[in-house]
Amino acid sequence: MDGAPGTRTTVSGGVTELVVLWGGFPLLGAGAGALLGASAEWVADLPWAPVQGLFEALSRLPQPELTIGAAALGVLAGGLLASAGTAERLVVRVDRERVGLRRDGRQRDVxxxxxxxxxxxxxxxxxxxEDGGxxxxxxxxxxPDRLRAxxxxxxxxxxxxxxxxxxYRLWVPGLPGLPVGADALLRARQDALTHNRRDDARELRRELGRMGVVVRDEERRQYWRLTAxxxxPDADHPTPAAPSDAFLGKRDDAEA
Known part of the structure; x- marks a missing residue:
């Protein structure tokens, strides 16, 4: 049954996700910091230990102040991670007229x-x-089940x-069948994926979308398809047909 007019359904990680973020990360940070402080002197005596100079400096500080301070810094670091994770959460709010998507303080309505x-x-x-974009x-x-519902x-x-x-087709540099300029954007995007520049990859995806090219990623490999x-550049390459209404299970306009 369709949701009643004026009602809205929210899908998010909920309280459980917040508890994990704000309880788990600070707790793990405190544990890691306390362990670092308590073991500084022992690690400083290991000739193969990395950043040994840091541990030697830490080992000269008094106990238990060192362990307590390191634990406090761990809590702070965990809190920063929890804050970043909270901002990155996607919240989806759906009603009959529109869907709202909120992430990192930014709201988008479709x-x-x-x-x-x-x-x-x-x-x-x-x-x-409608064009497949x-x-x-x-x-x-x-x-996915909550989103579907x-x-x-x-x-x-x-x-x-x-x-x-x-x-979708696997992108290969120089492969024919793409709009003019799309291959260069895909090359730049592949470089962004290789070097984990997510913001650049996201922006290049949007640019490709404006040209009628949809991209999906699998293990840092790019697959592409064209929209209507x-x-x-060559009229011999027809644009793909839209999927059938039977496949989509499209509802009558009156229901939507």
């Missing part, structure tokens, strides 16, 4: 009318438009797998 289908690709929540690709640890209860079209998955709005 109207229902712009979305053809919703699916999960590995750990990524993906929203596709990606409106949203957000990585998270949210439960949230979108389905409000009448959004859900697919259990990527309806375009068979259209891609413009190719």
């Amino acid at each position: 109207p229902r009318r712009d979305v053809r289908v919703v699916h999960v690709d590995g750990r990524d929540l993906v929203l596709l438009d 990606e409106l949203v690709r957000e990585r998270s640890d949210l439960s 949230a979108f389905g209860n409000h009448g959004w079209p859900w697919a259990d797998e990527d309806p375009h998955r068979a259209a 709005r891609a413009v190719l």
Whole structure:
């Protein structure tokens, strides 16, 4: 049954995730710091120990002040990690008219009318438009079952797998069939993936999307497909057909 008008479903990691972040990381940090402080003198006597000069300096400090101070610093480091993890959490709020996605203090709303289908690709929540382009690709640890229920209860079209998955091709430098300039962007993006520059890779994905090229990653290898709005230099390469409504299980407009 569709969600009632005006109601909204929220999908997030919930209280459990916050407890793990704010309880686990500071606790682990305290334990690691205390162990470091307590074992400084012992490690300083090991000739093969790394950064031995640091441990020798620490071993000259009085106990138990060293252990207590190191534990406190561990708690602080754990708190910083917990804060970063909290900011990186994806929160999804769905109703019949739109979906809101919040991460790192930034909010993005996508109207229902712009979305053809919703699916999960590995750990990524993906929203596709009528041309097969990606409106949203957000990585998270949210439960696919909870996402499916949230979108389905409000009448959004859900697919259990990527309806375009068979259209992807492994990117090889210089491979024909891409819009002009796309190969250069894919080269730059491959370099960003190799060197773990996630922000650059994300921005290059958006640039490729504007050209009608959708990219998905598998073990730092890029796979690509074209959308219906891609413009190719050679008319002999037709654009792919949209997936059928039967496959998508698309609902009647009145339901949406």
